[in-house]
Amino acid sequence: MSSSTSSSELPPIILYHYPFSPYARRIVWYLHLRGIPYTQCLQPHILPRPDLSSSLGIKYRRIPLLSIGRDVYLDTRLILSKLESLPLPISQPKLSAPAGSDDLALERLLSAYSIDGGLFSRAAQLLFSLDNPLLKDPKFLADRAEFATGGGAAGAKGAAVSREDMAALGPEALADLRDYCQLLETTVLADGRRWILKGNDKPGMADIEAVFVLYWVMGLPGALPKGMFNEEKFPRVWKWVERFRVAVGESKQTPAKKGESKVTTIKGDKASEMILGAEWNEKGESEVDTGEAIVQFHKLEKGTVVEVWPTDSGSGVAHRDVGRLVRLDAKEVVIENDKGLRIHAPRHGFRVKPSAQAVASSL
Ligand SMILES: N[C@@H](CCC(=O)N[C@@H](CS)C(=O)NCC(=O)O)C(=O)O
Known part of the structure; x- marks a missing residue:
């Protein structure tokens, strides 16, 4: 897409969050500051979250998650970098400092x-x-x-x-x-x-x-x-x-002007219908980089059934996403789960290994 792409040509962007999550605010502010219209699907602050687990087959238990088309992104650091790379007009400039500075x-x-x-x-x-x-x-x-x-x-x-x-x-x-x-x-x-x-x-x-x-x-x-x-x-x-x-439009004295933040709220069934019916946000060829140490260590290939989970607390043990490996490089790991959506996690802070279930069932 060219840099003159208008926001209305983007695949649907859906933020799963609860508003008092400090991590979710990072994304809400970013979208507001850049004037990116989005849809939100509000989640309970405790499990279960069937909108994610049953409808989309997502095991990750953290908030927020962001979908762009049929690609779902975990972790605010990856979400922000993906939002930075959206092809938006010059009138909606990126928020990061220039490369190399x-x-x-x-x-x-x-x-x-x-x-x-x-x-x-x-x-x-x-x-x-x-x-x-x-x-x-x-x-x-x-x-x-x-x-x-x-x-x-x-x-x-x-x-x-x-x-x-x-x-x-x-x-x-x-x-x-x-x-x-x-x-x-x-x-x-x-x-x-x-x-x-x-x-x-x-x-x-x-x-x-x-x-x-x-x-x-x-x-x-x-x-x-x-x-x-x-x-x-x-x-x-x-x-x-x-x-x-x-x-960011959160001051009581100077609240956001009407119509300034274009946010629509939808229920989980509508959100999953939109995601599963959408195009991929990332349509290009994807590779599993054989130069990556983790690929060599586990002998990973495109299509290997793997588990992906965050490593910064014990929460991953019970909440690992499973799917076929689509891409793995220095920045991210991408899997396609059995609902047919692609889950993207950053390499930093996440672990990937062949799925124990898949290994057991092939023995
Ligand atoms: N590294 C993650 C951290 C996200 C995180 O810890 N989110 C909190 C909410 S602010 C959470 O999910 N807590 C557990 C839960 O809500 O189940 C990110 O950058 O997105």
């Missing part, structure tokens, strides 16, 4: 710091000290215990998540979040710029990467003690977060 390095490092570097996990530890009804809901705690342990006996007993043990981590988490505010206040934001990247007149990907954890905890009443985190201590950070809130 120092700015791109900063953007990537902010992402790694927030997601892999533990800032998000630290922020999550603050939840356990809050007087929040969700954290007293036995169904929610049992669900997240399974998430933390990967299910099975330990998960059923809820061994991994004790509210008291988690609450005890709160003070350390606060110290780390304060360090982060201090870092932003005294480095990138110190010269009074409006956005994370110098000279930018609009928020970009670097802002999304830098803000999403802070934005989340700042919105949770009681999470950040007022004496430790306030506008006097971190004036530049506070103003930048507020500017961002306005830019």
Whole structure:
């Protein structure tokens, strides 16, 4: 497609999420900032999610997921990079820093710091000290215990998540979040710029990467003690977060204009009908790169039945997607599942290996 493709020519884009998910906000903001119309299919915050498991045969248990046509993308890092590569008109410019720039390095490092570097996990530890009804809901705690342990006996007993043990981590988490505010206040934001990247007149990907954890905890009443985190201590950070809130249409003072964010909400059966009836978003030839160490290690080929799951917590043990290998390269692994859709996962943070079921049934 040429760069003059209009958004209406894109395959349908469907976001599966629940609005209070901080990871989902990353995608919602991106779509808003770039003016990409999309459809959302709202999901419960705990399992089961039959819209995904029964209708689409997806085992991945995290939120959000994004489908573009009949391709479904897991993990916000892959989702954002796919959205960046959509062929949109110049009037909807990309949000990432230019290839090869120092700015791109900063953007990537902010992402790694927030997601892999533990800032998000630290922020999550603050939840356990809050007087929040969700954290007293036995169904929610049992669900997240399974998430933390990967299910099975330990998960059923809820061994991994004790509210008291988690609450005890709160003070350390606060110290780390304060360090982060201090870092932003005294480095990138110190010269009074409006956005994370110098000279930018609009928020970009670097802002999304830098803000999403802070934005989340700042919105949770009681999470950040007022004496430790306030506008006097971190004036530049506070103003930048507020500017961002306005830019993404979430400020009460300056709400999004009517018609500005073109979001349609649909039910799961309609969403799966749209996905399964759509064209592939990625139509080109796909290869399994024989130069990849994992391909050599497991002797993978196109069509090998594999399992794919995230490795950053135990949650994958019970939630592995199974399908025939369509593509594997340095960036992603793509499988086609038995419902006939393609599931894309990034290589980073995900594991792929021949399916135990398939190996067993061929013996
Ligand atoms: N690395 C993932 C993390 C996504 C994630 O942890 N999402 C949370 C919600 S904010 C989640 O799915 N929690 C468990 C659940 O909802 O079942 C990404 O970037 O998308």
